[in-house]
Amino acid sequence: MFRCLLAIGFVSMLVASLAACNSLGSTPTSHVHADFASEIVPYFTERVKVVQFTDMSTGPVMEWEWDLDGDGRVDSTKQHPRKQYSKNGLYTVTLTVRGPLPEDVDTITKDDCIEIVGCPT
Numbered sequence: 001m002f003r004c005l006l007a008i009g010f011v012s013m014l015v016a017s018l019a020a021c022n023s024l025g026s027t028p029t030s031h032v033h034a035d036f037a038s039e040i041v042p043y044f045t046e047r048v049k050v051v052q053f054t055d056m057s058t059g060p061v062m063e064w065e066w067d068l069d070g071d072g073r074v075d076s077t078k079q080h081p082r083k084q085y086s087k088n089g090l091y092t093v094t095l096t097v098r099g100p101l102p103e104d105v106d107t108i109t110k111d112d113c114i115e116i117v118g119c120p121t
């Protein structure tokens, strides 16, 4: 008689898989902080108002994304953009800044921070 004994070793592939995901428990901290200032600047015609935005973000900022009219679409990627407004109203402005690392991202939204009055429309 011949008996063949089969030994089965327990190998869990899950251990290796979970080890790769162990960073999910902690949220990396952004090294950049978004902030900005704005002011209406004189312009040669009263038909439009021009607003100068000044980036006041801190940290190693490399990219700027500005939504200057609150429609959710990026209007400028300059550090200090300038925008013409031709319609009266209140405008919400959002600035998102990014640094060199994936976690280096911060967004600031200022609701109704631009008030345009005096335009013909």
Ligand SMILES: [Ca+2]
Pocket (backbone or CB within 6 Å): 066, 067, 068, 069, 070, 071, 072, 073, 074, 075
């Ligand atoms: Ca926009």
